Amino acid sequence: MSCSGIPHDVVIVGGGMVGAALAADLGQRGWRIGLVEAAPPQPIEPDSAYRLRVSALNRRAADYLDRLGAWHRIAATRACPYDRLGVWDGNGRARLTFHAEELRDGARYLGHIVENELVQGALWAALDACPTVVRYASRYASRLSPSPFGACIHLEDGRSLHGNLIVAADGAHSRLRQTAGIPLQVRDYRQSAVVAQVRTRTPQQQSITWQRFTAEGPQAFLPLVGPRASLVWYTTPDRARHLAELPAEQLREAFEAAFPAELGGLEAVEQRASFPIRAQHAHAYAGPGLVLVGDAAHTIHPLAGQGVNLGFRDAEALGRLLAEATARGQAPDDPTVLSAYARERRRDNQLMQSSMTAIRAGFESQRWPLPALRQCGLRLARHAGPAKRLALRYASEGPPLG
Numbered sequence: 059m060s061c062s063g064i065p066h067d068v069v070i071v072g073g074g075m076v077g078a079a080l081a082a083d084l085g086q087r088g089w090r091i092g093l094v095e096a097a098p099p100q101p102i103e104p105d106s107a108y109r110l111r112v113s114a115l116n117r118r119a120a121d122y123l124d125r126l127g128a129w130h131r132i133a134a135t136r137a138c139p140y141d142r143l144g145v146w147d148g149n150g151r152a153r154l155t156f157h158a159e160e161l162r163d164g165a166r167y168l169g170h171i172v173e174n175e176l177v178q179g180a181l182w183a184a185l186d187a188c189p190t191v192v193r194y195a196s197r198y199a200s201r202l203s204p205s206p207f208g209a210c211i212h213l214e215d216g217r218s219l220h221g222n223l224i225v226a227a228d229g230a231h232s233r234l235r236q237t238a239g240i241p242l243q244v245r246d247y248r249q250s251a252v253v254a255q256v257r258t259r260t261p262q263q264q265s266i267t268w269q270r271f272t273a274e275g276p277q278a279f280l281p282l283v284g285p286r287a288s289l290v291w292y293t294t295p296d297r298a299r300h301l302a303e304l305p306a307e308q309l310r311e312a313f314e315a316a317f318p319a320e321l322g323g324l325e326a327v328e329q330r331a332s333f334p335i336r337a338q339h340a341h342a343y344a345g346p347g348l349v350l351v352g353d354a355a356h357t358i359h360p361l362a363g364q365g366v367n368l369g370f371r372d373a374e375a376l377g378r379l380l381a382e383a384t385a386r387g388q389a390p391d392d393p394t395v396l397s398a399y400a401r402e403r404r405r406d407n408q409l410m411q412s413s414m415t416a417i418r419a420g421f422e423s424q425r426w427p428l429p430a431l432r433q434c435g436l437r438l439a440r441h442a443g444p445a446k447r448l449a450l451r452y453a454s455e456g457p458p459l460g
């Protein structure tokens with residue numbers, strides 16, 4: 059079927075953090091990009107109200123955002139660095155704290171906590187300097203069968219776009235993935251996360267992010283700039299629904315009662331929402347004329363704070379492989395290029411998903427001999443310098459690039 063849509067080298071559906079990063083990456087290489095986003099980000103200024111959704115960005119993600127010209131905007135607005143990462147189990151007997159200085163590479167931080175919309179907005183601002191990137195504020199509606207000359211998609215506003223390659227960056231519920239008929243492998247944790255943005259009584263815990271594992275699920279503290287934090291309480295879907303509907307004052311009391319003393323006192327709960335937790339992995343990262351990145355390809359349990367960090371690695375790898383392919387004279391939708399991307403990224407993402415499943419099971423299980431084993435394991439890790447440094451490097455940078 060022929061397509062008379064507006065021509066582009068690559069059409070990216072979804073201008074969230076990952077899709078916008080890929081658009082900036084390819085746009086800065088001079089590629090003609092169409093970026094389709096249903097809900098373009100609202101600008102965030104230093105005095106704007108905080109947005110609820112935040113992410114722990116590791117150092118590699120910050121370096122990538124810096125290369126794309128977005129990090130300086132994030133840093134100039136607000137980003138909370140952390141130099142320690144604390145992990146312990148429900149009774150506090152198995153405890154491990156990672157310090158940035160243990161990396162011995164002069165790093166002052168392990169990562170930063172940043173609002174998702176601020177990251178997205180900074181990437182969109184970086185796109186202003188890319189004249190070959192055209193943004194379409196509309197929703198992807200349907201996709202034509204690919205032809206030998208690329209593929210064509212239709213937008214809800216009636217426009218059609220043609221790309222030599224179409225990228226699905228439209229998140230966990232990716233419509234593009236569904237219309238391409240790519241099935242998912244799903245692990246439902248039967249757990250929900252209550253995410254709350256709170257004002258703390260004291261700002262002294264600002265440079266640490268911590269997680270306590272309980273039989274109910276992990277509890278996490280992510281520091282924000284000033285006396286603020288983002289709290290995540292993993293629990294059963296029923297309890298999460300109940301908590302998310304509590305009046306703010308009762309929810310504040312519930313957090314203080316359930317969370318460990320390290321939380322300190324809470325002044326107020328300002329925003330909250332609950333999210334079902336599922337890990338999913340697309341059976342294929344690519345099809346004819348189509349490739350998947352970010353949450354459209356994979357989601358993992360958010361307890362490790364790795365979801366978008368992995369998505370940035372997808373964007374970085376795809377940008378690099380596409381640039382190398384065109385330098386060799388290959389088309390962007392050449393199946394060997396897309397297979398190389400799929401091979402490289404699936405391995406990485408699968409490894410992180412499996413590690414998360416094992417860590418979560420190891421920490422939450424109360425069944426003998428796991429409580430004893432984890433205490434031994436953490437004690438060992440505390441004293442085994444190289445093993446601890448390896449885990450730390452993995453947390454702050456992710457696995458080495460393939």
Ligand SMILES: Cc1cc2nc3c(=O)[nH]c(=O)nc-3n(C[C@H](O)[C@H](O)[C@H](O)COP(=O)(O)OP(=O)(O)OC[C@H]3O[C@@H](n4cnc5c(N)ncnc54)[C@H](O)[C@@H]3O)c2cc1C
Nearest residue numbers: 072074075076096113114198229352353363364365366367
């Ligand atoms: C509770 C929780 C905590 C988390 N914490 C962390 C953390 O600390 N660190 C971390 O790395 N990750 C974290 N994550 C994961 C992280 O939020 C995701 O991995 C990340 O948002 C994925 O980015 P994305 O751009 O792939 O997808 P999304 O953020 O979902 O973006 C998709 C974009 O596509 C657009 N879109 C969707 N459909 C269409 C359509 N049909 N047409 C046009 N546009 C469309 C949407 O509007 C959106 O802008 C967490 C997740 C959860 C649930």
